Amino acid sequence: AYSRACIHKKIGGLNSRTQEPRKEELARAINELRQELRLSVNYIIDVINANPGLPHISRSNYYYQTHKLDKDSGNQKLMDRIKEIFLEHRQRYGYRRIYGQLRREDYEVNHKKVQRLMQKMGLFAISIRKKRKYSSYYGVQGKIKPDLIKRKFYAIIPNRHWFTDVTEFHLKDQKLY
Template identity: 60%
Template sequence: MERIKEVYEEHKHRYGYRRITAQLQHEGLKINHKKVKRLMTKMYLYVIAIRRKYKYSSYRGIVGKIKANLIKRSFKSVMPNRKWYSDVKEFHLNGEKLYLSPIMDGCTQEIISYTLSRRPVLKQVMDMLEHAYKKYPSLNGLIFHTDQG
């Protein structure tokens, strides 16, 4: 019980029973997580709740028409420039959020075009599409697949 309290205090009340159990097991003590949880409850040791940061989600339900799923999980393509895929991905770098929006070819796995932005806005996606269409002006029979967000 003393060591549980020490680990709890050492980590400023942020370690719960799972992390304390892992710490104790790392130190060579054979102890079950249920026992640690029971002892922490007995000693009134509770973790300080840390508020999670908001995670960006572009999905806002059904907006507009949903096109038929032409890909049907067949992501490989036999010929280049027949299937393109795109999505917006959030990255955390040096405490800052960046949003990457690439287009990938289904045959060659080549990145056709991409844009980086500090905010996920429509202009970012439109710029990415403009770069791609300047590079490949005639794209007859192309299927451009994105997630619904």
């Protein structure tokens, strides 16, 4: 009776946070219950599935999720080295550069594995992209207008010739004209 109440409380607590907890969260909670209460997986899953108020999980799905959780536990040494390289280069290395660095250090690892582990650890490189210089030139548009001034900017009377020039200044996060 005590164990059923503990199971109901733990799994019910998962249900209150969201509409339906993810299967990964359920598998993690079942593992915690196994260690706390020293019960079998079959018993815990039977109690969960017998209660209509709790989310259901099949045994096969539980074992699939636990295998998925354990997948990266053997990569702890590699994960530590990835984090060292990432911090050593001040968070400017993405997975491609870290993969190259690991290959130079004689690690036999796939770039997709490096990318997955970095995503799992929440390591994202700071990207600094150069902004392209603004150009309003679209190519030849229609007829080329004749040069009426012929580079003679001197006017005999005021308001005879009006000219304009647009200069663009790039500052930190803005443009000035």
